[in-house]
Amino acid sequence: MPGQLHLTSKQKLLHAFYYLVLLLFAAFYLLPFWGAITTSLKSSAEVFTTSPLSLPDRPTLEAYVAALNHLKKPLINSIVVTIGGTFFSVLLGSMCGYVFAQYRFKFDNIIFVLVVSAIFLPYQAILVPLFQTIRRLGLYDSVWGLILAHTVYGIPMMTLMFRSFYGDVPKCLVQQAMLDGYGPWTIYRRVILPSTKIATVTGVVFQFASIWNELLFALVLTGYDAMPATVSLNQMMGTLAAEWNVQMAGSIWLAMPVLVLYIVMGKYLIRGYMAGSVAAT
Amino acid sequence: MPSVSVRNLTVAYNKGRTLALDNLNLDIRDGEFCVFLGPSGCGKTTALLCIAGLLVPTSGSIKIGDQVVISDDKKTFVRPQERNIAMVFQEYALYPSMTVRGNMAFALENKKYPREEIDRKVNSIANMLGIEQLLDRKPAQLSGGQRQRVALGRALVRDPSLFLLDEPLGNLDAKLREQVRFELKRIQRQLGVTTIYVTHDQTEAMTLADRIVLMKDGKVMQQGSPKDLYNRPINTFVAGFVGTPKINFLECGVTAKENRPYFNFGRSSLPGSPSLKAKLSGKACVIGIRPSDFALADMSDPEAIKGTVELIEPMGDEILVHFMVENHLLVGKFDAADEDRVCERVAVKVDPEKLHVFDGKTGDRIA
Numbered sequence: 001m002p003g004q005l006h007l008t009s010k011q012k013l014l015h016a017f018y019y020l021v022l023l024l025f026a027a028f029y030l031l032p033f034w035g036a037i038t039t040s041l042k043s044s045a046e047v048f049t050t051s052p053l054s055l056p057d058r059p060t061l062e063a064y065v066a067a068l069n070h071l072k073k074p075l076i077n078s079i080v081v082t083i084g085g086t087f088f089s090v091l092l093g094s095m096c097g098y099v100f101a102q103y104r105f106k107f108d109n110i111i112f113v114l115v116v117s118a119i120f121l122p123y124q125a126i127l128v129p130l131f132q133t134i135r136r137l138g139l140y141d142s143v144w145g146l147i148l149a150h151t152v153y154g155i156p157m158m159t160l161m162f163r164s165f166y167g168d169v170p171k172c173l174v175q176q177a178m179l180d181g182y183g184p185w186t187i188y189r190r191v192i193l194p195s196t197k198i199a200t201v202t203g204v205v206f207q208f209a210s211i212w213n214e215l216l217f218a219l220v221l222t223g224y225d226a227m228p229a230t231v232s233l234n235q236m237m238g239t240l241a242a243e244w245n246v247q248m249a250g251s252i253w254l255a256m257p258v259l260v261l262y263i264v265m266g267k268y269l270i271r272g273y274m275a276g277s278v279a280a281t
Numbered sequence: 282m283p284s285v286s287v288r289n290l291t292v293a294y295n296k297g298r299t300l301a302l303d304n305l306n307l308d309i310r311d312g313e314f315c316v317f318l319g320p321s322g323c324g325k326t327t328a329l330l331c332i333a334g335l336l337v338p339t340s341g342s343i344k345i346g347d348q349v350v351i352s353d354d355k356k357t358f359v360r361p362q363e364r365n366i367a368m369v370f371q372e373y374a375l376y377p378s379m380t381v382r383g384n385m386a387f388a389l390e391n392k393k394y395p396r397e398e399i400d401r402k403v404n405s406i407a408n409m410l411g412i413e414q415l416l417d418r419k420p421a422q423l424s425g426g427q428r429q430r431v432a433l434g435r436a437l438v439r440d441p442s443l444f445l446l447d448e449p450l451g452n453l454d455a456k457l458r459e460q461v462r463f464e465l466k467r468i469q470r471q472l473g474v475t476t477i478y479v480t481h482d483q484t485e486a487m488t489l490a491d492r493i494v495l496m497k498d499g500k501v502m503q504q505g506s507p508k509d510l511y512n513r514p515i516n517t518f519v520a521g522f523v524g525t526p527k528i529n530f531l532e533c534g535v536t537a538k539e540n541r542p543y544f545n546f547g548r549s550s551l552p553g554s555p556s557l558k559a560k561l562s563g564k565a566c567v568i569g570i571r572p573s574d575f576a577l578a579d580m581s582d583p584e585a586i587k588g589t590v591e592l593i594e595p596m597g598d599e600i601l602v603h604f605m606v607e608n609h610l611l612v613g614k615f616d617a618a619d620e621d622r623v624c625e626r627v628a629v630k631v632d633p634e635k636l637h638v639f640d641g642k643t644g645d646r647i648a
Contacts, residue, residue, distance in 0.1 A: 197378075
């Protein structure tokens with residue numbers, strides 16, 4: 001048959017071997033996830049009598065209900081903080097990126113390097129001053145404090161990312177809009193943003209995932225009221241003496257939004273990473 | 282429609298070490314089709330961007346109509362959007378997220394025209410360019426030629442007082458280029474809008490321009506009508522850049538015989554015009570001969586130069602003959618009917634009045 005690949009038996013064997021290795025790796029990576037799912041579907045009694053990897057005898061969703069009861073408020077906090085933090089860091093980072101990509105001004109390169117160098121500051125290094133600042137601002141244990149921290153910490157990375165995206169927007173597009181009579185703000189809103197939707201999606205997914213999963217800032221900057229789900233999940237371990245099924249159900253509740261986001265936006269994300277390196281429009 | 286005058290325009294980079302534009306002076310008349318011509322990096326686009334206001338020059342002033350748009354002291358600077366200029370970029374610069382209609386209406390929306398008037402204007406220009414069926418498409422769904430038309434339409438719809446085009450045909454294939462070139466000229470005539478057109482293609486320049494400004498290394502080499510540049514190039518660069526096939530250059534010594542100068546190269550020589558004799562005495566010079574200025578001669582003619590034919594290119598009604606004379610490869614253009622007079626060897630003569638004579642050292646025109 002034309003166009004079809006004829007494999008010798010030796011090649012077939014080799015292929016089978018590749019698949020076997022890949023399957024082993026896949027199984028290895030998925031094992032904890034599998035354990036989490038099976039455990040979360042078991043009743044509290046069953047958790048202690050069976051192996052974590054075995055299928056539940058009588059699957060039940062009671063752990064999910066219990067976890068949701070415990071995590072209700074923290075999950076709402078997480079949603080507020082993540083949406084707020086993502087919105088402001090993407091918005092401001094994209095504006096900064098636009099300015100650095102399309103305008104030349106005095107010391108622009110130095111300012112850019114200063115802004116971006118903040119990416120390399122480890123969380124731990126700024127923890128104490130961050131805590132003091134937030135407390136002085138009266139934002140301790142408030143979702144606004146956490147939103148502010150995530151916004152500030154997200155801007156450098158977003159600036160870097162959006163600058164590279166917007167740098168690929170042909171200069172003549174901006175010049176054309178200038179001749180058409182528009183100022184920087186309208187050009188950003190009506191020309192740059194709509195022609196780089198992939199950049200925005202990439203930024204949103206990136207920030208959403210990192211803010212949603214973040215633990216350290218949340219641990220330090222919140223007490224009880226504004227506590228997000230990551231912190232609360234950790235505390236479940238202490239308060240509810242090792243109820244593994246509830247723990248696992250909580251983890252899955254927590255993992256869900258990011259997973260869904262990846263599944264829905266995944267194809268944009270990959271195109272986004274490519275577009276950033278090759279061409280934007 | 283306004284005139285444009287440019288005075289001492291200079292754009293310097295690297296603290297004055299690199300001059301992208303060196304003291305440009307220019308007067309473009311009202312309604313004129315002016316072409317900035319030159320090899321890449323000669324400063325033609327830089328000049329255009331300065332006129333558009335997208336680039337602030339290091340020094341110099343520009344006046345569009347009666348309005349000074351940038352003064353020498355830079356105290357006056359009219360922003361690009363206030364100059365009523367429309368520009369077409371080589372890459373078209375269509376807004377990818379907007380439809381063709383949106384692209385064309387974008388500038389008008391800013392001027393706060395009523396919706397009906399915008400629609401009317403867009404439709405009438407779209408009609409004129411034959412793109413009315415494309416109005417609801419996005420740029421990505423258009424072919425190169427269609428995009429080019431849309432870019433043109435978007436510029437025209439604004440009723441600009443000055444029309445700037447930066448290599449607008451650069452991305453089109455040869456056939457389409459010819460067609461759009463023709464349309465462009467027709468539309469420009471029809472609207473009478475002052476136009477500045479940037480290109481490195483001398484054919485485009487020759488066919489479109491009322492006036493060509495030929496530039497090199499940020500300086501104007503020569504400006505004038507296409508005829509001026511073709512018939513009286515002021516130096517070897519201009520002579521070599523304008524005209525296709527390219528002009529032939531020969532380095533010669535000059536001797537005088539019976540009141541008339543002779544240009545000698547190797548054992549061959551060409552007679553020059555008697556009026557030149559005084560200007561030439563003993564100088565080394567370069568002569569330029571347009572391929573079409575060669576005339577076939579008899580092999581027995583003592584005044585003719587003889588060469589070995591290397592290649593004959595048939596062009597339909599004309600033939601291009603590449604022939605070797607004294608180690609110089611020359612090109613002549615002849616009537617196709619004369620093809621049988623060109624065998625292995627060829628004899629040619631040149632009307633002495635049609636020789637372009639340049640100084641051997643500076644390359645400047647002597648006569």
